[in-house]
Amino acid sequence: xxxxxxxxxxxxxxxxxxxxxxxxxxxxxxxxxxxxxxxxxxxxxxxxxxxxxxxxxxxxxxxxxxxxxxxxxxxxxxxxxxxxxxxxxxxxxxxxxxxxxxxxxxxxxxxxxxxxxxxxxxxxxxxxxxxxxxxxxxxxxxx
DNA sequence: GCCAACGTTGGC
DNA sequence: GCCAACGTTGGC
Numbered sequence: 652x653x654x655x656x657x658x659x660x661x662x663x664x665x666x667x668x669x670x671x672x673x674x675x676x677x678x679x680x681x682x683x684x685x686x687x688x689x690x691x692x693x694x695x696x697x698x699x700x701x702x703x704x705x706x707x708x709x710x711x712x713x714x715x716x717x718x719x720x721x722x723x724x725x726x727x728x729x730x731x732x733x734x735x736x737x738x739x740x741x742x743x744x745x746x747x748x749x750x751x752x753x754x755x756x757x758x759x760x761x762x763x764x765x766x767x768x769x770x771x772x773x774x775x776x777x778x779x780x781x782x783x784x785x786x787x788x789x790x791x792x793x794x
Numbered sequence: 795g796c797c798a799a800c801g802t803t804g805g806c
Numbered sequence: 807g808c809c810a811a812c813g814t815t816g817g818c
Binding site for chain 1: 814815817
Binding site for chain 1: 799800801
């Protein structure tokens with residue numbers, strides 16, 4: 652089991668929209684960065700991840716899970732370079748965890764969100780995952 | 795809206 | 807294959 656973080660600009664695709672998509676989930680389309688794509692190719696069914704609002708919000712708002720393995724991105728117009736997974740919303744954080752909180756906490760100084768600011772799909776360690784769940788008010792984080 | 799960081803493109 | 811130019815991301 653691995654953990655991930657997905658960035659989305661809420662005015663393009665928000666956590667509310669992700670939740671509206673229900674248990675079937677949605678394709679995480681539009682990633683055109685090799686590192687981010689490779690992260691998606693490495694994902695397994697059931698991998699948990701954070702949903703992060705970039706540009707506006709700047710906070711982690713919810714927990715997702717991978718519900719379909721990497722497959723061609725349907726928005727890539729037949730370009731075989733670009734794949735994506737499907738993810739679905741699992742639950743909200745009781746309290747969103749902001750980028751400011753994360754940057755202020757030495758536990759997260761090596762977190763990709765801090766060190767690789769622009770990477771849109773990034774790995775999260777188990778320690779980071781559990782600590783953010785704790786800060787977010789989840790007593791029993793989904794594993 | 796600005797601009798730094800950084801990934802990609804393309805000329806050589 | 808190098809590297810300058812350029813485009814995009816995303817925090818501020």
